[in-house]
Amino acid sequence: MGHLSIYCPSNFTLLKNGILHPCTRKSSTTELPTLDKLIKIYNENLTVIDSNEWNDSLIEQARSIASSIREYSNYNEMWKIIFIMASVQDGEGSETGQVAVEVLETIQEIHRLLPHRTFVVALRTSGNGIWRDASHTHQACRDQLSVYKGHQRYNHESVWEQVEKIVGHNFQKHNFTVEILPLLKDPALGNLPDETDLSPLGYDCAHFSERGLSLLHLAIWNSILTRSRERYFSFNLDFCLI
Incomplete structure (x- = not known):
């Protein structure tokens, strides 16, 4: 769930003709x-359940996904892994509605609805490096991302630190565990010989492109399978090849 779980299609022919499909x-x-x-x-036999309402809050998306899971008669006996991948578009862009707070409230709601055999993976999106790099590189990106200035302003490191402490204290149980990955704590776009590489981003500069989303998923997968003390603390696209 979250806006980093969807992507913009990257068909250059369509883009050239002004045909823009939704980044959903x-x-x-x-x-x-x-x-x-x-x-x-x-x-x-993995069953994949997606949220269909991308503009809903993370909590509403969690409720929708939990409702679909609970339709299975044996859902309490099944192991479930839920990914929370929020971005600059999630949250309300206010002091009390910043994305870290919404991520914590979403984790609490998932625990209420699915307290057994559930593993939650959440991205710590406390860094705006990717979108900052895009804004500095291209005027079009700067214009499109300007609407999210409030979200970037209210995305404090200290709040994320507090969220991690709360999660570590309350949600590290045998049947319900939450892992917060620091991949987006200090992310950055990669560099081409003469410019910043914008290819990981979609045409709206907020969502990832197909390539960028795949790179993020590979980074998440590698991080899950790596011991905490050995993990990378940033999603740096200079080191990603695909």
Whole structure:
């Protein structure tokens, strides 16, 4: 769930003709490596449940997903992994509605609805480096991202630190565990010989492109399988090749 779980289609021919499809493509629709495909290597019977209302709050998306899961008669016996991938578009862009607060409230709601055999992975999106780089590189990106200045302003490191402490104290149980990954704590776009590489971003400069989303999913997958003390603390696209 969250705006980093969907992407912009990158068909150059359509873009050239002014045809812009909504940036709401689900990760499962791309042929590039994504989390659902990586997990299916180990479990061919994996069921993928997406949120269909991307403009809803994270909490509403969590309720929708939980409702779909609870339709299975044996859902309490099944292990579930839920990814919270918020971006500059999530949250309300206010002191009390910043994305870190909404992520915590979403985790609490998931725990209320699915307290058994649930593993939650949340991205710590306390860094705006990718979108800052895009704004500095191209005027079009600067114009499109200007509407999210409030979200970037109310995205404090100290609040994320507090959220991590609360999660570590309350949600590290045998049947319900939350892992907050620091990949977007200090992210950055990569560099081409003469300019910043904008290819990981979609045409709206806020969502990832198909390639960018796949790179993020690969980074999440590698981070999940890496010990906490050995993990990378930034999603730096200078070191990503695909």
